[in-house]
Amino acid sequence: MPKVFIPTPLRSYAGGQDSVDCAGATVAEVLADLTARHKGLEKHLFDEAGAMRSFVNVYRNDEDVRYLEKEKTPVGASDTLSIVPSIAGGSHRDPLAVLTDRGGS
Amino acid sequence: MHDVLAAIGNTPLVRLTRLAAGTPHVAVYGKAEFLNPGGSVKDRPARAMILDGLARGLLRPGKTILEATSGNTGIADAMLGAALGFPVLLCLPANAGPGQRGFLKAFGAQLVLTSPLEGTDGAARRAREMVAAEPDRFFYPDQYANDENWRAHFTTTGPEIVRDTAGRVTHFVAGSGTSGTFVGTSRALKAAVPGVSCVWMQPSGPLHGFEGMKHYASTEIPAIYDATLADATLEIETEEAWEVTRRLAREEGLFVGPSSGGNVAAALRLAATLPKDREHVVVTILCDGGAKYLGERFWEG
Incomplete structure (x- = not known):
């Protein structure tokens, strides 16, 4: 199952875990499974209309899904998704490279 | 001054x-x-913490200024380090924007990028680890405390x-x-x-x-x-x-x-x-x- 990495400020809404294994074949499906498992995450990730909040960035492995196929981006069983707080609403080329450098921790 | x-x-x-x-x-x-x-605004506390470090002998020739920052304190430290002749090393969450990094590089600071999932708390943890490992190398203002x-x-x-x-x-x-x-x-x-x-x-x-x-x-x-x-x-x-x-x-x-x-x-x-x-x-x-x-x-x- 794809693993979703949770940023520190949201871990209290995910049972204190830093990652959650979720089912799904697209970003939308995986995040839907995540918020079904941890209902408290939903309002922090999505607005009232159900769209991903503009200051939340989701990366498949180390690529921003905004530059892939957004919510429809395919997710394989060995992929990871990372929910990265966007400090100022922008997205930057490869902030997750630092995770790769550190062995994905 | x-x-x-x-x-x-x-x-x-x-x-x-x-x-x-x-x-x-x-x-x-x-x-x-x-x-x-x-x-x-961070120029003010950065100046105060660095002058205090100099006055107390904690910051002296040979030391590197080390700080955890999401951007502006690092930019202030980098500017002041350049002006006073101290190298500056900053722990910065990797999701800090390219603008922040550009300013820091312009002032000649070195960066240690920390997990974007852990924000400034993660950057502060990394800075504390680095100080613990090499206590004589750094002046660590520790702006949070x-x-x-x-x-x-x-x-x-x-x-x-x-x-x-x-x-x-x-x-x-x-x-x-x-x-x-x-x-x-x-x-x-x-x-x-x-x-x-x-x-x-x-x-x-x-x-x-x-x-x-x-x-x-x-x-x-x-x-x-x-x-x-x-x-x-x-x-x-x-x-x-x-x-x-x-x-x-x-x-x-x-x-x-x-x-x-x-x-x-x-x-x-x-x-x-x-x-x-x-x-x-x-x-x-x-x-x-x-x-x-x-x-x-x-x-x-």
């Missing part, structure tokens, strides 16, 4: 005439901290507001990262101006777009924070802060960053609640300039 150090502070108060047009009984001012030489941080505002920002409003300030509004600005300025105002009210701005949720600010309910509380100073708390949504940031540029000619937008959004909300039978003077902080955020999507709105 070295020239660039002397250029820090004494920033003007700028009246927000158009954004606050709906509340003519309230004068809303932004303190133009983006005019500091390093481009942000250093009393010189809030004292910089107690001795400069607060008195400047009292002076420049001729003591007429009735409300001070600011959000917090380390809380140095809110704590130090509030203490100074409360000591000098009877009845002044200090309003704490908080991002409305744990994920937000307020560069440099923390959502205290979901992150480590800085050691220097003092919850007794806030007479009220206003929560602001990121989208509202961004909207106000755009309006500051387009209607007031003030090109500032999103945290300034958050502070001004809170100041405007407060102004709308103040009784019309008397005049009020609301002061908030324009934390930094907009240049570092030029690549961000929120300008497109």
Whole structure:
């Protein structure tokens, strides 16, 4: 199952875990499974209309899904998704490279 | 004092005439901290912590200045390190924007990028680990726990507001990262101006777009924070802060960053609640300039 990495400020809404294994074949499906498992995450990730909040960035492995196929981006069983707080609403080329450098921790 | 150090502070108060047009009984001012030489309010505490380190012999030739930062304190440290001849090493979350990194590189600072999932708490942990591993190598101001941080505002920002409003300030509004600005300025105002009210701005949720600010309910509380100073708390949504940031540029000619937008959004909300039978003077902080955020999507709105 794809693993979703949770940023520190949201871990209290995910049972204190830093990652959650979720089912799904697209970003939308995986995040839907995540918020079904941890209902408290939903309002922090999505607005009232159900769209991903503009200051939340989701990366498949180390690529921003905004530059892939957004919510429809395919997710394989060995992929990871990372929910990265966007400090100022922008997205930057490869902030997750630092995770790769550190062995994905 | 070295020239660039002397250029820090004494920033003007700028009246927000158009954004606050709906509340003519309230004068809303932004303190133009983006005019500091390093481009942000953080020049003040960085100068104070570095001068304190020099005075106490903790910072001396051969030492490297090490700090954890989401951007502006690092830029201030990098500027001051360059001016004083000290190398600067900064632990920075990898999701800090390219604007921040560009400023830091321009001043010659070295960066240690930390996990984007862990924000400034992760950067601070990394800095503590590095100090523990090589205690003789670094001067670590530790802005989250250093009393010189809030004292910089107690001795400069607060008195400047009292002076420049001729003591007429009735409300001070600011959000917090380390809380140095809110704590130090509030203490100074409360000591000098009877009845002044200090309003704490908080991002409305744990994920937000307020560069440099923390959502205290979901992150480590800085050691220097003092919850007794806030007479009220206003929560602001990121989208509202961004909207106000755009309006500051387009209607007031003030090109500032999103945290300034958050502070001004809170100041405007407060102004709308103040009784019309008397005049009020609301002061908030324009934390930094907009240049570092030029690549961000929120300008497109």
